[in-house]
Amino acid sequence: MSTSLSTLVPELLDEARAHSSGRAARTVRGHTEHRLRHTVIALTSGSVLADHESPDEATLLVLAGRVRLTDATGGGDGWTGCAGDLTDIPPVRHGLTAEEDSAVLLTVRL
Template identity: 45%
Template sequence: MDDLNALARQQLDDAKASPHGRSAHLFLHDGPLRQTVIALIADAELNEYNAPPAASLQVLQGRVQLTGPGGSQELKAGQVAMLPHERHGLRAIEDSAVLLTAVPDVPARARGALHAAAGARG
């Protein structure tokens, strides 16, 4: 069993030592499910990238800004958000650690159900 608080602290320490100000550790990989702790020091960014078919972002520590073509959303410790299905990026407003939960390979029939569910929530 992994301790998210300890993983967040370790990744933040690694991010502070990194010339890019970021660090990530994939700690759970079960079939298509992946969970990664990502740490960014203040003002560090993850450039825009294509979103997996299903993913969420939970802020473990700090504050981050999720950016994309539809605008931006600020998230703080304790908040969780579904990631947009278009290209998006992430910027740390302050030293931050997040939990990325992603399912990068969703069968075609399940993908339609995911998009329908997302539309019903919106």
């Protein structure tokens, strides 16, 4: 299976703009037969993924726009990334804010 992220990102951003939440997502790989799950998440500017617990192991790749990954414990300064930036998601409670219309690829180990 292959997916064109360059095609999917604009589609999901359009969906996010149409939703009151300002968010849209699609899992592109990672069902019962896989060890990793890859999900593209689109967020309009100012949209937030509220603080939540960290998965076991995960990374975040910014595909478009600019996002801020925040540490809900107050123990860190957070991380701001723009298109092409990749980071490990810290193993603490965290949130994500879109500083402009953005799309990210979240990869988690199942």
